[in-house]
Amino acid sequence: MKKLIAPLLVILFLVSCNPTTLTFSYIYNDEGPNRQIAEKMKELLESEFNVEIMLIEGLNTNANLDSLISDRVDIALVENYVKYREGLNSAFSVYSEVLHIFYKDGIDGSSFESLVHDNPIYIGKEESPTYNLMMDLFDFYALDTSRIVVAQEMGQASIVVELTNLYTKKELQNYQGFHLFSFDRMNNMGNASIVDGISLKYPRLAPFVIPQKSYWNFTEEPVVTLSVDLVMMVRASMLDVSVNDFAKTMLRNRQIFTSIDPLLFDGLREDFDQSKLNIPLHEGARIFLDRDEPSFLERYAELGGVILSIIIALWSAIVSLTKWQAQKKKDKIDEFYEDLMNIKNEIPGIQKVTEGLTKVKRVQTAQNKAFEMLIEEKLVANDSFRIYMELSKETINELRGKMRVLKAKQERATS
Structure with a gap:
């Protein structure tokens, strides 16, 4: 039995290590810092967990969402301005x-209405x-949609609208001859300004200020505009533990990501407003954010089931093996009994002292062998063994008694 304990412990250790590598796919649009975020996320998660992250460059937001809903991918980076769909959840x-909103020289940018009316505009x-x-x-401003000319290509437009991260100086060179539209003056913000009204009606939008000089000649004055959160989304069927681990790892290692873009410094936060999510929060992310960490049993429930099945199978095998070994030992002691009973039956027919001596040695040799097998755990010190030892002593005494009788006869015969 002791010899079985070591292999059992080794098997349980190997199972508990869970050597299986889990593979997750992450789809992203290659724009702004998204590729860098994806690569950093892959590096971080693979170093923390026994997982492989496959990076996939997507076509557009809708295609990425379709891939999530159909379970073709596990994770996607999506704006929090998509319509609700079944089959996906937000993570963080x-x-x-x-x-x-860039507009060309010569276009009246004094108001949103004058900007977009009768001017070709690219809106994605x-x-x-x-x-x-x-x-x-357009709906908020109650614009006359017949006067809105939507361009199909960016190059055909006098106004270009982009929802993205902060531009670099090199990227802004593509907009030479353009100006940045500001919805209002900065000192009006917080005083029922137009952006306050927009964010009130559309709570997933938030007022945002591009500070003076941060865009060089594009921001001679602060530009008041809007922002929307980019959210890590997962398929709804993804395990709670996986989402919990990923969210916790990403948010607690935010310093790794903030060097990519300044916006990530305030974006990757555990205290973000969950109520503004357009897609409901995944239960695994909620568990982390609410500090309702999964218990040991919840985290390893699936693995525990596998371990339990293996333990039951091993225990059944051990029980069977133990019974087999016990039966084998019983068969061995039965062989000793059989030999001893043959000797006892032969005692009445012994005619010479030398025959008796031979049989005594035979019984003593069997006793010694039985003790050796007992030490080697080939026999068990149970009632059968004890009875055999008593019976063998009794047999030796009978043999010696028989020999004494034979010696007495021989002495009478010679005298």
């Missing part, structure tokens, strides 16, 4: 994308977050 906020692909946001703005 990553950073805020800023609404940039239909049903994209940028498109949906602009449609909401």
Whole structure:
């Protein structure tokens, strides 16, 4: 039995290590810092867990969401301005994308109405977050949609709308001859300004200020605009423990990501406003954010089931093996009994003292062998063994008694 304990412990250790590598796929649009975020996330999660993260470059937001809903991918980075769909959940906020409205020289940018009326405007692909946001703005301003000319290509537009991270100086060179539209003056913010009204009606939008000089000649004055959170989303069927681990690891290692873009510094936060999520929070992320960590049993329930099955199978095998070994030992002691009973039956027929001596040695040899097997655990010190030892002593006494009788006869015969 002792010999079985070591292999059992080794098997349990190997199972508990859970050597199986889990694979998760992450789809992203290659724009702004998204690729860098994806690569950093892959590096971090693979170093923390026994997982492999497959990075997939997506086509657009809607295609990425379709991949999530159909379970073709596990994780996606999506704006919190998409319509609710079954089959996906939010995990955590990553950073805020800023609404940039560039317009060419010569266009009246004194108001939103004068800006977009009768001027070709590019607002992204239909049903994209940028498109949906602009449609909401057209509705908010109660614009005459017959006077809105939507350009299908960026190069055909006098006004270009982009929902993205903060631009670098090199990226802004593509907009030479353009200006940035500001919804209001900065000192009006917080005093029932237009952006306050927009964010009140569309709570997933937040007022945002591009500070003076941060965009060089584009921001001679602060630009008041809007922002929307970019959210890490997961398929709804993803395990709570996986989402919990990923969210906790990402948010608690935010310093790794903040060097990518300044917006990530305030974006990756555990205290983001969950009520503003357009897609409900995944239970695994909620568990982490509410500090309702899964118990040991919940975390390892699936693995525990496997371990339990293995333990039951091993225990059944051990019980069977123990019974087999016990039966084997019983068969061995039965062989000793059989030999001893043969000797006892032969005692009446012994005619010479030498025959008796031979049989005594035979019994003593069997006794010694039985003790050796007992030490080697080939026999058990149970009642059968004890009875055998008593019976063998009794047999030796009978043999010696028989020999004494034979010696007496021989002495009478010679005298």
